[in-house]
Amino acid sequence: MSGPVNPAPDRATPAPAGGLPGQLDAPLLPSPAQELRLAVGAGQLAGAAVLLQAQGARFITLLLAQTPAPALQAVFALGGELVVLRASADGEPLRYPAISAVIPAARWAERELAERTGVQPQGLAPGVALTTPEADLLDSTLDGPDVFTLPFGPVRSGVFEAIQFMIETGGEDVPRIRTRPFFKHRGLEQRFSGMTPEAGVHVAERIAGIAGVAHACAFCQAVERALGVGVPPAAERWRVLHAELERIACHLDVIAKQAQTTALSVGHARFQILKESIMRLRVQLSGSRFGRGVLVPGGVRAAGALPLARLRAALDSFEQELRHDERLFRGTASMSDRLIGAGRLSRELLEQLGAVGPLARGSGLSVDARHERPHGEYSRLGLRVITAHGGDAMARVDVRLREIGESLRILRQVTDRLADDGTELLAPLPSGASGDAFGWVEAPQGEVVTWVQVRDGKLARVHVASPSLRNWAIFDHAFPRDVLTDFAFIEHSFGLTAAGADR
Amino acid sequence: MLAWIPRGLSRGRVTTAYPRTPESPPEGFQGPLVVLEPGRGPAELQQLCPTGAITVADDGTIALDRGRCILCGACVRAQPRRFAFSRSFESAVSRRAELIQRSGAGVGGSSAALPEDGIPRDAQLRRARAALGQQARALRRSIHVRHIDTGSDGCEEWEIEALWNPYYDIARLGFQLTSAPRHADILMASGGVTAPMREPLLRTWELMPEPKALIAVGTDACSGGLAAPGGLVAGGIDQVLPVDVYVPGSPPAPIALIDALLLAVGRLRAEVRG
Numbered sequence: 001m002s003g004p005v006n007p008a009p010d011r012a013t014p015a016p017a018g019g020l021p022g023q024l025d026a027p028l029l030p031s032p033a034q035e036l037r038l039a040v041g042a043g044q045l046a047g048a049a050v051l052l053q054a055q056g057a058r059f060i061t062l063l064l065a066q067t068p069a070p071a072l073q074a075v076f077a078l079g080g081e082l083v084v085l086r087a088s089a090d091g092e093p094l095r096y097p098a099i100s101a102v103i104p105a106a107r108w109a110e111r112e113l114a115e116r117t118g119v120q121p122q123g124l125a126p127g128v129a130l131t132t133p134e135a136d137l138l139d140s141t142l143d144g145p146d147v148f149t150l151p152f153g154p155v156r157s158g159v160f161e162a163i164q165f166m167i168e169t170g171g172e173d174v175p176r177i178r179t180r181p182f183f184k185h186r187g188l189e190q191r192f193s194g195m196t197p198e199a200g201v202h203v204a205e206r207i208a209g210i211a212g213v214a215h216a217c218a219f220c221q222a223v224e225r226a227l228g229v230g231v232p233p234a235a236e237r238w239r240v241l242h243a244e245l246e247r248i249a250c251h252l253d254v255i256a257k258q259a260q261t262t263a264l265s266v267g268h269a270r271f272q273i274l275k276e277s278i279m280r281l282r283v284q285l286s287g288s289r290f291g292r293g294v295l296v297p298g299g300v301r302a303a304g305a306l307p308l309a310r311l312r313a314a315l316d317s318f319e320q321e322l323r324h325d326e327r328l329f330r331g332t333a334s335m336s337d338r339l340i341g342a343g344r345l346s347r348e349l350l351e352q353l354g355a356v357g358p359l360a361r362g363s364g365l366s367v368d369a370r371h372e373r374p375h376g377e378y379s380r381l382g383l384r385v386i387t388a389h390g391g392d393a394m395a396r397v398d399v400r401l402r403e404i405g406e407s408l409r410i411l412r413q414v415t416d417r418l419a420d421d422g423t424e425l426l427a428p429l430p431s432g433a434s435g436d437a438f439g440w441v442e443a444p445q446g447e448v449v450t451w452v453q454v455r456d457g458k459l460a461r462v463h464v465a466s467p468s469l470r471n472w473a474i475f476d477h478a479f480p481r482d483v484l485t486d487f488a489f490i491e492h493s494f495g496l497t498a499a500g501a502d503r
Numbered sequence: 504m505l506a507w508i509p510r511g512l513s514r515g516r517v518t519t520a521y522p523r524t525p526e527s528p529p530e531g532f533q534g535p536l537v538v539l540e541p542g543r544g545p546a547e548l549q550q551l552c553p554t555g556a557i558t559v560a561d562d563g564t565i566a567l568d569r570g571r572c573i574l575c576g577a578c579v580r581a582q583p584r585r586f587a588f589s590r591s592f593e594s595a596v597s598r599r600a601e602l603i604q605r606s607g608a609g610v611g612g613s614s615a616a617l618p619e620d621g622i623p624r625d626a627q628l629r630r631a632r633a634a635l636g637q638q639a640r641a642l643r644r645s646i647h648v649r650h651i652d653t654g655s656d657g658c659e660e661w662e663i664e665a666l667w668n669p670y671y672d673i674a675r676l677g678f679q680l681t682s683a684p685r686h687a688d689i690l691m692a693s694g695g696v697t698a699p700m701r702e703p704l705l706r707t708w709e710l711m712p713e714p715k716a717l718i719a720v721g722t723d724a725c726s727g728g729l730a731a732p733g734g735l736v737a738g739g740i741d742q743v744l745p746v747d748v749y750v751p752g753s754p755p756a757p758i759a760l761i762d763a764l765l766l767a768v769g770r771l772r773a774e775v776r777g
Contacts, residue, residue, distance in 0.1 A: 160652065161652045210658060266508065283528070287532060290754070
């Protein structure tokens, strides 16, 4: 699969010298800023993907577009850009060699595409259906007198989203575990079709409710980039403000859950109180505890009733409370004893599997969409990417705790640049326009990449690459030396959402 | 480890006194939608709503189905003299028809939709809430709640979990979270019921002993919400099982969920008596 790739030089302009990665000699298609769209033949997709990976590219997603002929698009992050390999069918049925055979990170994306569209890659590893899970299908693979298969979920003890884990265990160690998502597939990507971009944002907010601001943000950016709309700077700042509050709430939720699983009841209560105080702040800023209804393609809607001076004061007292609880939490041996070493994943493995978010950063990978491809206000903020090197549950908690501090720093910068006056917050969208583009943000769970195609002012097709789906695929590897009782620590340290994965 | 003890005590009591004393949302909170006077308008108003929650009858009467409303505010922005967000948390009702709101009559409040005993809905709700608060306290530590996610967007889970945080702490009212369906009195189901979750929902419900009550948590659980038309989602819990309490909202806030739980306790008591 390696070696130089020479796709048929069809339609587009030849690539400018030096503008393309290494040996990949593919024609450059017209591309918006921070995107490189390359035309390749379907047969060369896997080979081109390998070349990109050799340059350090990270696989993001695979999708089927209608442009107007069906075209596969394999999406990678490389340097400060998204590289999109576009393979058009040109009247023939789409056939392509499996990308996952050479890039393991593509495993679920490729399977999902095959099961939903019928476009079967050649050489796709066989396996049970991914997107139509059956709770009762045991699907054991290991033999042995003492090994049994424990189906865990989709209904679990406590308040959890529906997802299932097939755990094969001898009672203590976990030689094999398989994550089964898609119990809550709601068909939201199809739901977008035919909607106006203004209405579509409500769907985007619901892909993963707890990261609704992030998903709305990626969607809005994609629409704006597709239609060439400039967003007022004040609106960009409000977006950052809502997104960072969402990040703090999600990180606190994970830390509270870790306190609970380590039987630290006061710590659990304290982090729940901190989280609730952020949720209440969000109501005052948006009318919704989840910041819904604020973001809209073109900008933001007029913000809530809270004066900025009171917001700054609230953030100050929040930080004071947080520092105190963080100090106690970090000093609690019964907590760190359970988290240190749990679910250890190496940097190399995570890089190979395309990990994103706090999971990747906890193993030393500097992966953060806000920094890799800064967009909007983030390009003016001087963001620091927080990483840790332990690669275990403790490192992921550490990353989250420090990221809350970084979010607070960003929030202060942003509030200082905002004013209470009625600055313009919304740019109009051109009516009846067409175009397609990607949008991206760093959600609390990791990078969200959304592709939007607008035709005559209506949404034609939307594809969402969620961090939860990409990182759940890695959960299967998260029990190298761990036992079944570590399950809760490791699961919470991933901090994902089933709704986001299933869409 | 010991340092947590003074830390836990240092901030005093944060728990709400709800339902003994009402709790009003902060300024700007976007609560359940209301139709404002005079409550009549052209049929085009129906186009405002992305989930079809607004219907206009032949005589121009506007009806808003809170069971379909996702609180996006499109109607409020376009027609601020006809629609408004209320500033209240509570939205739970015990019959689907009661979620349909017309102007001047409260929720479910046209005379045709009055409850069987003829008492106006709002007064009834106030009285019921006070009585149920008493009952729930009398049942201290004996109401067990089980949750099932039937296809939510994940927000409902956060809000249900928040019920046991120090602010809401519904253990003080006697509600405990249980993992065993066989111990559960109340099932809180969130989501419009995706195909793979239909069977687990039925099975969980079947395992629960009588008397039991089922709460549809959130607009998706009441009607399917935004996900409905694709055919992948059943379109609400009541398409699969009879629902005792509907609590719309996207998602419903924790106080709305307490209100729903109290209503469900009332249903349990009625079942025991009846």
